[in-house]
Amino acid sequence: MSDPTRSRWAGGALATVALTLFLVVNSAVTASAHDQIRSTTPADGQQVTAAPTEVTLRFTEDVLSIGAVVLVVDGHGTDWTDGKVRLEGIEATQGLKPGAPDGAYQVRWRVVSADGHPVSGAFAFSVGALAPTDPTAPTTATAKPAVVDSAGEPAVDGGIPTVVVGIIGASTGIALFALVSFLVRRRTGRRHP
Numbered sequence: 001m002s003d004p005t006r007s008r009w010a011g012g013a014l015a016t017v018a019l020t021l022f023l024v025v026n027s028a029v030t031a032s033a034h035d036q037i038r039s040t041t042p043a044d045g046q047q048v049t050a051a052p053t054e055v056t057l058r059f060t061e062d063v064l065s066i067g068a069v070v071l072v073v074d075g076h077g078t079d080w081t082d083g084k085v086r087l088e089g090i091e092a093t094q095g096l097k098p099g100a101p102d103g104a105y106q107v108r109w110r111v112v113s114a115d116g117h118p119v120s121g122a123f124a125f126s127v128g129a130l131a132p133t134d135p136t137a138p139t140t141a142t143a144k145p146a147v148v149d150s151a152g153e154p155a156v157d158g159g160i161p162t163v164v165v166g167i168i169g170a171s172t173g174i175a176l177f178a179l180v181s182f183l184v185r186r187r188t189g190r191r192h193p
Contacts, residue, residue: 035061035113037121038090044123051100051127055107057092064112070094071108074101087111102128 041056042048055072068085070092082095092111103126110120 034115034117035059035063035111035119037109037123040107040123042125045125047126049128051098051102052096053098054093054095056094057107057109057111059090059092059111059113062089062114063087063092064114064116067110067112067118068092069108069110072096073106073108075103075105080105100127102126 036059038058038060040058042052055070057070065087068087070081070085072080072094074080080096080100082097086093086095092109104124105127106122106124108120108122110118112118
């Protein structure tokens with residue numbers, strides 16, 4: 001093979017590697033940019049004196065009207081929601097039945113973000129005066145918003161760390177470059193004994 005032909009092959013191989021790296025990094029960044037919850041009313045962990053008439057969740061992006069679910073469950077497993085979730089832009093508001101007793105409540109939610117991916121999570125609040133807690137007793141963590149898979153089950157992680165994406169992209173690029181280089185050398189070897 002002459003030098004111009006070899007240069008074209010090398011240029012093509014580098015372009016392929018660059019395109020592959022761009023696609024891998026771009027798809028990983030897009031996948032990790034799902035909608036997230038910004039704030040809630042009542043706030044996570046807040047103690048209110050009277051039962052609220054509704055709970056409101058505010059997200060970083062608009063949410064779609066399909067598949068939105070908000071449950072407000074007391075310590076006995078009773079759901080206190082009343083009617084359907086109202087969605088307006090970045091807000092999801094769920095009405096509550098009157099007469100909710102004092103105690104702890106968990107709000108479990110699932111919405112579909114504007115990019116079409118379902119996200120879910122939970123937060124807690126309490127109503128009325130609660131008995132003092134034992135400071136030596138173990139505490140439970142409130143669930144963070146999580147990405148769910150296509151079956152609606154919580155995914156293992158909400159995204160791929162940037163370092164992992166970089167390592168995967170670099171490894172893919174190096175492997176493609178090595179493959180193209182091997183094929184070019186092999187082809188060159190066949191033409192010139």
